[in-house]
Amino acid sequence: MAKKSWIARERKRRRLVAKYAEKRRRLKEEGNWEALQKLPRNASPVRLRNRCALTGRARGYLRRFGVSRIVFREMALSGKIPGVRKASW
Incomplete structure (x- = not known):
């Protein structure tokens, strides 16, 4: 059994990814890399496990x-x- 904190952290990351998905997509299409870097780290789908x-x-x-x-x-x-x-x- 994984630690409850790891499970909770992963759940929180999934919520953040869902919240910022549309904004990330739009910024990538525009090529606005500075604004993309200002988003929270955990909003990146790469960080999901x-x-x-x-x-x-x-x-x-x-x-x-x-x-x-x-x-x-x-x-x-x-x-x-x-x-x-x-x-x-």
Whole structure:
């Protein structure tokens, strides 16, 4: 489980990115790099980190399911993810 502060920080970053998305796009089209630099650092989408929706784990994140590999395995084995089952050959 990730620290609550890391999860909260990431949530805050996502809100900032959404808030400034239109303004960033407009400034980039105009080529106004000075104004773009004055925006908050965390308003840049590059600074976002994908995290597991359940545990907040940043590494081993599976985009398609939105969870980490560990949570994915637990959910798949318990049958909570439709269409996914353990491979055997």
